[in-house]
Amino acid sequence: MLAQSQREHIDHVLAVAQADSPATDPIRRSWVRCVREHGLDPTRPAPAHIVERARLREHQDQIEEFLGVARTGMEQLYKRMAGIGYVLLLTDAHGIAVDFIGNDAWARELKHSGLYLGADWSETRAGTCAVGTCIVEQAPITCHHTDHFDASHITLTCNSAPLFDPTGGFLGVLDVSALTSPSPRDSQHLALQMVTMQAQMVEDANFLRYFRDRWVLRLGSAWSMVDVSGEIMLAFDADGLIVGTNSGARRALRPLSGPDGALLGRPLGDVFREGMDAIWRIARSGFAADRSALSTASGEVYYGAVLQPRIAPQPARANDSPATVTAPALERLAGDDPQMKRLIAQASRLVNRPVNILVHGETGTGKEVLAKALHESSQRAAKPFVAVNCAAIPESLIESELFGYTAGTFTGGRSKGMRGLIQQADGGTLFLDEIGDMPLHLQTRLLRVLAEREVLPLGAKKPVPVNLTVVAASHRDLRKLIAAGSFREDLYYRLCGAILYLPPLRERLDRDYLIDRLLAAEGAEMGTTATPTPAARVMLMGYDWPGNVRQLRNVLRFALAVCEGSRITPDDLPAELMGAGAPDVAAPLPAATLMASPDEAALLDAALRRHRWNVTAAAAELGICRATVYRQMKRFGIVPPNQA
Numbered sequence: 001m002l003a004q005s006q007r008e009h010i011d012h013v014l015a016v017a018q019a020d021s022p023a024t025d026p027i028r029r030s031w032v033r034c035v036r037e038h039g040l041d042p043t044r045p046a047p048a049h050i051v052e053r054a055r056l057r058e059h060q061d062q063i064e065e066f067l068g069v070a071r072t073g074m075e076q077l078y079k080r081m082a083g084i085g086y087v088l089l090l091t092d093a094h095g096i097a098v099d100f101i102g103n104d105a106w107a108r109e110l111k112h113s114g115l116y117l118g119a120d121w122s123e124t125r126a127g128t129c130a131v132g133t134c135i136v137e138q139a140p141i142t143c144h145h146t147d148h149f150d151a152s153h154i155t156l157t158c159n160s161a162p163l164f165d166p167t168g169g170f171l172g173v174l175d176v177s178a179l180t181s182p183s184p185r186d187s188q189h190l191a192l193q194m195v196t197m198q199a200q201m202v203e204d205a206n207f208l209r210y211f212r213d214r215w216v217l218r219l220g221s222a223w224s225m226v227d228v229s230g231e232i233m234l235a236f237d238a239d240g241l242i243v244g245t246n247s248g249a250r251r252a253l254r255p256l257s258g259p260d261g262a263l264l265g266r267p268l269g270d271v272f273r274e275g276m277d278a279i280w281r282i283a284r285s286g287f288a289a290d291r292s293a294l295s296t297a298s299g300e301v302y303y304g305a306v307l308q309p310r311i312a313p314q315p316a317r318a319n320d321s322p323a324t325v326t327a328p329a330l331e332r333l334a335g336d337d338p339q340m341k342r343l344i345a346q347a348s349r350l351v352n353r354p355v356n357i358l359v360h361g362e363t364g365t366g367k368e369v370l371a372k373a374l375h376e377s378s379q380r381a382a383k384p385f386v387a388v389n390c391a392a393i394p395e396s397l398i399e400s401e402l403f404g405y406t407a408g409t410f411t412g413g414r415s416k417g418m419r420g421l422i423q424q425a426d427g428g429t430l431f432l433d434e435i436g437d438m439p440l441h442l443q444t445r446l447l448r449v450l451a452e453r454e455v456l457p458l459g460a461k462k463p464v465p466v467n468l469t470v471v472a473a474s475h476r477d478l479r480k481l482i483a484a485g486s487f488r489e490d491l492y493y494r495l496c497g498a499i500l501y502l503p504p505l506r507e508r509l510d511r512d513y514l515i516d517r518l519l520a521a522e523g524a525e526m527g528t529t530a531t532p533t534p535a536a537r538v539m540l541m542g543y544d545w546p547g548n549v550r551q552l553r554n555v556l557r558f559a560l561a562v563c564e565g566s567r568i569t570p571d572d573l574p575a576e577l578m579g580a581g582a583p584d585v586a587a588p589l590p591a592a593t594l595m596a597s598p599d600e601a602a603l604l605d606a607a608l609r610r611h612r613w614n615v616t617a618a619a620a621e622l623g624i625c626r627a628t629v630y631r632q633m634k635r636f637g638i639v640p641p642n643q644a
Contacts, residue, residue, distance in 0.1 A: 006045075006151035013042045013149060026137045027147045030128035033136070034149045038124045045152035048114030049125055051096060056118040059096045061444075062482070063489050066171065066206055067099060070163075073202035074101055074174070077194065081176055086191065087115050089175040093483040095122030095131050098172070106179070113156060115177050126150060130158030131173045138162050138170060140196045144185045157181040159192040161199035165489070166210040166235070166244045167264065169479025174199040200247065204233060207246045210493065211235035212310040214243055217268065217279060219252075219294065219302035232302065236268045239346055240276045243499060253296065265501045267342075272296060282306050329376040333369065335513025339503045350498050351378040356450070358435075358495045359473040361502030364548035367473035368433060370502060374471060375429040383428030386421050391434035399442055405458035422455045426466045435495065436476040436487060443488045450494045470495065505545040505552060509621070514552065515540055522557050530560055532568040539570055539577050542606070601636040604629070613640040 016028050017035035034040040051059075060067060067090075074088050078101045081088075087102035087110060100117040102110050110116050114126070123132030127149030134141045140161040146154050158177040165171045176195045181187060208216065219232035232252050235244035242263050245253070253263060253271065269276030272294045279294070283306035295301045330347050334340030350357060351374055359367045368387060375385045393401055404420025422430060432438070438446070449455050450470065454463040472495045481487035505511065515532070523529045532540060536559075545551055555574055563572040604622070608629075611617035619629045632638075 005146075005154065009146050009151050009154055010042045012146070026133055026139075026141055027128060027143065030123060030133045030136065031149055033123065034127045038127075040124075040127050040149065042127075042149060042151060045150050046126075047152070048112065048116075049120045050111065050114070050116060050118045051120055053118070056096065056098070059092050059094065059485070060098045061488070061490075062485060063092055063098065063172065065209075065490050065493065066165075069206045069209055070174070070202050071099060073198055073205065074099065077174075077176070077198040080194065081191070085178045085180070086176045087178070089115065089119070089121070089131070089177065090172060091121060091131050091175065092172045092485070093135065093170050094120075094485055095125070095135055095173070096120055109179060113153070113179060115156070115179070121175075126153070129153065130160035130177070131175050134160035134162055134173050134175075135170070140192060140199075142185065142188045142192050144181070144188055145183070147185075155180060157188055157191075159188055159195050161192075161196040163199055163203050164247050165479060165482065166207045166246070167479055168245065168250060169477070170483040171203075171489075174202065204246055204248075207233055207235070207244065208307070211244050214309055215283065216307040217282075218305045218307065219249075221302060223293075223303040234263070234268060234271075237346070237498075238349075239342065240268050240279075241342065241346070242266050242268050242271075252300070279304070279306065283308065329373040330370075332517070333366070333373055334508075335510030335517075337503075337508045337510035340508065340510060343500055343502070346498070347374055347500060348377065350374070353498075354469070355497030356470040356472070356495050357497065358478075358499045359471060359502060360499065361473070361475060362504045362548055363475045364550035365502040365504060366549045367475075367502060368431060369549075370500065371429065371431040371471040371473065375431075378429070378469075380428045380469065384425050385429050385431065386425035387431040387433060388421050389433045391437035395439055398439065399445075400458055402442065403445065403455055403457055406460045417457070417459075420455065420457060422449060422468070423457070423464060423466060425468045428468060430468050430470050432470060432472040434474055434476075435472040436474040436478055436481050440486060440488070443491050447488060447491045447494060450491075505548040511541055511552075512537075514549065515556070518549075518553050518556050519560070522553065522560055526557070526560055528560055530563050530566050530568050532559075533570075536568050536570050536573060538603070539573055543577050601632075601638065604632050604636065605638050608633075608638065608640075 013031050014035070016023065017031050023029040023032050035042075070090050074090060078086075078088050082103065087106075088100065089097045090099040091097050097117055097119045100115075102115065107116075114121065120126065121129050121131035123129070123136055126132055128143065129148055129150075130141055130143035133143060140159075142157075142159050144157045148154050148156065156177060156179065158175055160173045160175040162173055163171045174195055176191055214235045214237055217234045217236065219234075221231075232248040233246040234242055234249050236242050242265065245263050249263070263271070267276065268279060272278065273296070274294055282294075282304050293301050294304050330344045330351075334344060347370070357374065359370055361367050371387070372385060375381060388402065390398065400418070400420070402420050402422055404418050404423055407417040449466070452463070453467065454465045456463040478487055478492055482489045482492060505514075508514070515537070519530065519532075540552075540555070547554075555577065558574055559568045559572045563569070604618070607618040607621050608615070611621070615629050622629070
């Protein structure tokens with residue numbers, strides 16, 4: 001009977017996978033992927049694959065801190081479901097079961113079926129299944145009996161829900177499965193609901209653990225429940241900037257996200273009509289009964305409670321309190337740009353704090369320049385600043401470069417050994433650029449250095465104490481690297497005591513300041529001075545700058561080298577800038593320059609286009625009143641598209 005059902009199942013899978021019409025549901029989409037992309041053959045059932053112990057340990061190490069939180073949630077769920085024959089699996093983002101709870105009496109059958117610790121339930125290995133397909137779809141899913149691709153699994157019923165890390169990266173899957181179950185697929189509705197709810201509880205518990213040193217705003221539609229079960233949670237820092245969102249917040253507040261679809265880095269007060277003052281009032285009120293509601297810009301109303309940081313900040317010393325810290329090196333990084341002003345204010349408060357800093361930003365935004373400014377503004381300024389580009393050092397050399405080695409460790413090495421870069425940064429700042437490119441095995445060693453504050457050179461038997469602050473940087477999304485298994489989650493947590501986001505040059509409103517400052521710096525180095533003509537400045541301001549500040553510096557260096565006299569004209573700029581300054585891409589000049597420039601019509605038109613013809617927003621950007629904008633529009637014949 002089973003053989004007959006397997007043959008019928010195989011025929012059905014092949015018919016769907018080979019059909020011309022697109023699959024409309026996740027199970028059939030998975031069948032198509034299994035055949036067309038993964039090269040799996042349903043006529044050749046494969047036994048469950050259990051990874052060897054060493055490889056399992058590697059996968060567990062990647063999410064070691066999360067495992068403790070998840071285990072508690074799994075035990076709570078198992079108490080409710082064990083009596084009806086279910087077992088629980090927790091997998092990582094690759095589909096490897098890194099934790100398991102089941103009935104020992106069924107151990108043999110469970111292991112044979114793959115419902116066991118170390119089982120590989122990735123879609124590429126096991127075909128359509130609750131875990132593997134949940135990883136692809138990143139949504140709760142039931143895979144019941146003949147939903148499975150592999151005919152050897154059609155007696156199983158499995159329900160999975162995705163788990164996301166505190167900053168939105170995919171983390172793994174929580175799964176409840178059974179060896180046998182009733183035939184109707186509807187019998188799994190309650191199991192799916194339970195695993196989905198428990199996955200959210202585990203995720204939120206991990207969120208609160210991760211952001212235990214930050215403020216957390218919990219929101220709910222019911223006032224009476226928000227203190228104990230806020231379905232929406234946003235973590236924010238002392239400046240009111242959002243540093244983390246749970247899944248509920250990402251779903252509910254998606255329409256309010258920025259142009260990149262993310263809330264991270266945005267002022268929390270901008271999300272609600274009542275502003276940040278109302279959130280701080282809620283924080284002060286504690287559990288008071290007169291808590292006010294918060295309304296979003298799109299009209300949704302929530303009740304809120306604010307959790308204070310559960311880890312007390314390090315006590316400030318008199319000589320490094322935020323009010324007394326002066327940071328000219330940081331202040332020189334930006335002009336009148338709101339994003340950069342916030343970043344510099346944050347950085348100024350962090351310079352003497354015992355926290356590691358993670359800098360995110362596109363290539364060329366000036367991550368190393370920011371790291372140097374942090375160092376120069378701190379009490380460590382007289383100590384070494386050691387920069388390491390993890391992507392530039394060959395993998396065969398990076399271990400000895402970072403950790404150093406003792407005499408006789410290498411043939412051809414220095415006779416007295418070598419102090420590694422980590423040890424050279426003792427007392428100062430170690431800057432790890434492109435940390436996402438550090439090999440996995442060295443991440444483990446670096447984690448130990450950060451945790452134990454000591455380094456063990458290659459060939460040495462005794463570790464050397466080190467006292468350093470680490471500033472790491474990456475243009476890559478480290479959360480995606482964690483999900484892909486190429487970056488350790490626990491190292492990520494060690495590095496991001498604070499996160500600073502460097503905006504790309506195209507988003508900055510202080511480009512005019514940067515042009516002048518970089519021209520002065522490059523001119524001093526080259527022994528010349530020059531200033532751009534209004535037309536050249538329009539081109540510089542209007543260019544999109546895909547290479548960011550690094551590209552701007554190179555362009556200005558080129559212009560200084562080729563210009564005649566003290567004026568940089570459009571002819572002195574590289575060909576790649578030709579066309580910049582057209583209405584669709586031009587960027588605003590300061591108001592005084594704007595109103596005196598012959599290109600003011602193009603600049604005004606560009607500002608209006610950027611703000612989708614919102615006159616108030618364009619006026620604010622240009623530093624002029626709305627009446628002036630309307631007057632200039634009439635003067636230059638600028639007409640919105642809906643009035644053309």
